[in-house]
Amino acid sequence: MTSLAFLLPIALGMGLCGLAAFFWALKRGQFSDLDGAAARILIDEDEDEA
Amino acid sequence: MTAAARLVGTEAAPPIHSVFSVPGMHCAGCMGKVERSLNAVPGVTSARTNLTARTVEVVHGEGVETPDLIAALAGAGFEAQPRVIAEEAPSAVKPLLAPLAVAGFACMNVMLMSVSIWSGAEGTTRDMFHWISAAIGVPAIAYAGKPFFSSAFAALKRGRTNMDVPISIGVTLATGLSVYETVTGGAEAWFDGTLMLLLFLLAGRALDAMMRDRARAGVDALLRQAASGAMVVEADGTTRWTAAAALAPGMVMRVAAGERLAADGVLVRGASRFDQSLLTGESALVAAKAGDAVHAGTLNAEAPVDVEVTAAGTDTALAEIARLMEAAGQSRSAYVRIADRASRLYAPAVHTLAALTFAGWMLAGQGIYHSLVIAIAVLIITCPCALGLAVPVAQVVAAGALMKRGILVKDGSAMERLADVDRALLDKTGTLTLGRPVPDEAALDALSADEAAVALALASNSRHPLSLGLAQALAAREVRAAVLEDVAEEPGRGVTARWQGRRVTLGRPVAAEGMATALDLGEGPARVIGFADRLRPDAIEALGELKALGIECSILSGDGIVAVSEVARQTGLTARASASPADKQQNIASLQNTGRRVLMVGDGLNDGPALAAANASIAPGSASDVGRQASDFVFTGESLMALPRAVRASRRTMRVVRQNFVLAIGYNVLAVPLAMAGLVTPLIAAVAMSTSSLIVVANSLRLQGAAR
Numbered sequence: 001m002t003s004l005a006f007l008l009p010i011a012l013g014m015g016l017c018g019l020a021a022f023f024w025a026l027k028r029g030q031f032s033d034l035d036g037a038a039a040r041i042l043i044d045e046d047e048d049e050a
Numbered sequence: 051m052t053a054a055a056r057l058v059g060t061e062a063a064p065p066i067h068s069v070f071s072v073p074g075m076h077c078a079g080c081m082g083k084v085e086r087s088l089n090a091v092p093g094v095t096s097a098r099t100n101l102t103a104r105t106v107e108v109v110h111g112e113g114v115e116t117p118d119l120i121a122a123l124a125g126a127g128f129e130a131q132p133r134v135i136a137e138e139a140p141s142a143v144k145p146l147l148a149p150l151a152v153a154g155f156a157c158m159n160v161m162l163m164s165v166s167i168w169s170g171a172e173g174t175t176r177d178m179f180h181w182i183s184a185a186i187g188v189p190a191i192a193y194a195g196k197p198f199f200s201s202a203f204a205a206l207k208r209g210r211t212n213m214d215v216p217i218s219i220g221v222t223l224a225t226g227l228s229v230y231e232t233v234t235g236g237a238e239a240w241f242d243g244t245l246m247l248l249l250f251l252l253a254g255r256a257l258d259a260m261m262r263d264r265a266r267a268g269v270d271a272l273l274r275q276a277a278s279g280a281m282v283v284e285a286d287g288t289t290r291w292t293a294a295a296a297l298a299p300g301m302v303m304r305v306a307a308g309e310r311l312a313a314d315g316v317l318v319r320g321a322s323r324f325d326q327s328l329l330t331g332e333s334a335l336v337a338a339k340a341g342d343a344v345h346a347g348t349l350n351a352e353a354p355v356d357v358e359v360t361a362a363g364t365d366t367a368l369a370e371i372a373r374l375m376e377a378a379g380q381s382r383s384a385y386v387r388i389a390d391r392a393s394r395l396y397a398p399a400v401h402t403l404a405a406l407t408f409a410g411w412m413l414a415g416q417g418i419y420h421s422l423v424i425a426i427a428v429l430i431i432t433c434p435c436a437l438g439l440a441v442p443v444a445q446v447v448a449a450g451a452l453m454k455r456g457i458l459v460k461d462g463s464a465m466e467r468l469a470d471v472d473r474a475l476l477d478k479t480g481t482l483t484l485g486r487p488v489p490d491e492a493a494l495d496a497l498s499a500d501e502a503a504v505a506l507a508l509a510s511n512s513r514h515p516l517s518l519g520l521a522q523a524l525a526a527r528e529v530r531a532a533v534l535e536d537v538a539e540e541p542g543r544g545v546t547a548r549w550q551g552r553r554v555t556l557g558r559p560v561a562a563e564g565m566a567t568a569l570d571l572g573e574g575p576a577r578v579i580g581f582a583d584r585l586r587p588d589a590i591e592a593l594g595e596l597k598a599l600g601i602e603c604s605i606l607s608g609d610g611i612v613a614v615s616e617v618a619r620q621t622g623l624t625a626r627a628s629a630s631p632a633d634k635q636q637n638i639a640s641l642q643n644t645g646r647r648v649l650m651v652g653d654g655l656n657d658g659p660a661l662a663a664a665n666a667s668i669a670p671g672s673a674s675d676v677g678r679q680a681s682d683f684v685f686t687g688e689s690l691m692a693l694p695r696a697v698r699a700s701r702r703t704m705r706v707v708r709q710n711f712v713l714a715i716g717y718n719v720l721a722v723p724l725a726m727a728g729l730v731t732p733l734i735a736a737v738a739m740s741t742s743s744l745i746v747v748a749n750s751l752r753l754q755g756a757a758r
Binding site: 031 | 099
């Protein structure tokens with residue numbers, strides 16, 4: 001039973017951290033351009049001005 | 051990143067954020083080019099593209115003007131328009147993401163508690179778990195349920211009911227009962243089931259909203275078709291770039307060849323021909339000389355002209371069409387979605403069952419508390435969890451399949467409406483036809499290799515519609531452009547240049563019928579290349595398939611009788627020519643009055659009111675912004691086969707939706723007797739709810755191949 005006293009707050013705390021992280025990302029516009037985020041990795045920074 | 055250092059010294063003035071729409075941006079390479087070209091403009095702090103919305107946000111100092119940035123983008127090969135912030139509709143998904151996350155978090159945590167209760171926790175452990183569940187569950191239900199509560203409240207206030215009413219009643223009663231059980235140390239709390247219900251329903255809502263958002267990204271806002279500004283000539287002869295909103299009657303705009311007019315006006319200097327096809331559907335260029343009236347949204351095809359503004363902004367012919375459209379959307383707003391129609395039958399049935407159960411157990415002498423618990427169990431088990439998923443999941447899967455085939459679906463109700471359509475009206479210019487002049491194949495075949503190379507080189511130096519068509523056709527034949535010197539375009543006459551010491555011209559032929567251009571290489575007779583607006587390649591086949599689907603087609607065009615009858619002869623359809631935007635709208639209304647459900651297919655500004663008035667509408671991707679905005683579906687590519695494909699996919703989707711309803715209601719038929727008998731526990735409710743939802747989702751996934 002005593003283990004529950006630790007495990008419950010830890011589990012809930014971790015869950016809340018995840019929730020907070022999601023809200024933070026939502027607020028910062030991380031979900032505003034999902035297609036662009038996928039394509040951005042392919043941008044070649046060293047490409048000459050064409 | 052490197053541009054950040056460039057803005058030293060301008061910190062005093064706050065940076066300006068400008069947003070441009072860049073419709074041509076569609077890959078990582080484009081994004082890189084757009085951002086690099088803007089960062090290279092002095093005074094620009096940063097540029098960040100958004101591929102989903104096809105926009106770029108530029109942060110810059112005061113010295114940077116809109117035309118500079120547009121010129122920089124044009125230099126990189128991208129057409130761009132400044133975006134008016136007010137046009138931006140809010141995202142439909144975003145307000146649902148936070149409730150979805152909260153419901154997911156709370157559902158998982160409460161379910162952990164519930165598992166230990168189901169596996170036999172008792173006494174104080176069970177009470178503590180119930181209390182923790184309540185602490186998480188009650189605020190989470192209040193927050194995540196808000197979209198349903200507010201929608202149900204709005205419906206009830208207008209004396210109507212929708213799917214959200216039974217959901218809200220079920221959720222509220224279940225939460226109340228669970229809190230009561232927790233406080234009194236009872237055996238069963240329903241927080242887990244309630245949260246799972248909200249999670250599934252929110253997932254359905256979010257999917258529905260996501261589909262709308264995704265399609266909206268490809269569709270631009272109204273009135274953007276008008277050039278968003280013009281070079282205004284001052285009294286002293288200087289020119290100044292003025293935004294469309296600031297144009298006032300009396301100003302004189304200088305309009306270069308290839309530009310669109312920003313306002314209605316009267317030609318005061320010069321003469322040119324104008325492409326009005328988006329405004330009237332007319333395919334031939336219309337000549338205008340000093341004193342003639344010209345309209346906003348038309349394209350100046352040939353020579354630079356000065357136009358005195360007579361009406362701007364809300365007074366233009368364009369704005370008149372927008373007003374017609376606003377009034378036209380009635381058949382759309384009167385449409386009741388299938389999920390709401392189902393709930394009209396479903397909600398009363400469920401509530402009667404719950405009331406009967408309560409009355410039955412009371413009569414059996416079980417006391418208020420026990421009867422109430424069983425009645426609420428009935429409400430929870432019948433809460434339309436699978437019903438809430440039945441429609442959106444099927445529609446999202448089908449919309450994804452259609453999108454892969456180049457058909458954008460604006461929203462789910464569009465598919466429901468398209469599935470019912472039994473009559474189709476098609477615009478001619480730009481819909482049945484390609485909407486641009488295509489050179490005669492035989493004339494191109496007759497050109498020698500040299501002639502073709504010179505023709506391409508000359509055509510690529512002009513923005514005249516015929517030159518653009520010729521250049522495109524020759525490029526498609528893999529002709530390489532010849533090297534020319536001293537290229538000059540003489541407005542209204544054509545392009546001249548020197549090639550291997552000879553004078554070559556591409557211009558208006560001396561005598562020719564219809565649209566044509568003459569290529570003169572300085573020796574031998576000039577080659578005359580005829581142009582015509584041709585039918586889309588598989589138009590006939592597509593019309594045949596529509597007929598096979600039971601949809602009667604006819605042409606409804608704003609173009610003249612001669613051009614229309616030619617296309618009518620080729621397609622074998624009946625036709626109506628010279629229809630004004632209001633005529634088109636009336637035509638649809640009279641068909642609707644005879645009980646037909648009408649599909650409108652069109653592209654122009656003049657089709658806007660008709661597209662908005664029809665039961666369902668489809669526009670090609672080449673359509674005007676107004677056309678794309680007013681229609682439910684937008685197809686990219688040249689093939690008209692998109693029409694039968696969209697109809698077939700919509701009908702299949704509705705079949706699957708109905709199957710889903712049968713599955714969801716079938717589950718209720720099995721579960722409700724158990725609930726009424728008082729045999730349902732929270733565990734059974736949770737299992738039944740997720741199983742039925744999974745079955746409905748699995749059935750919907752069969753639609754992945756719906757767009758074949």
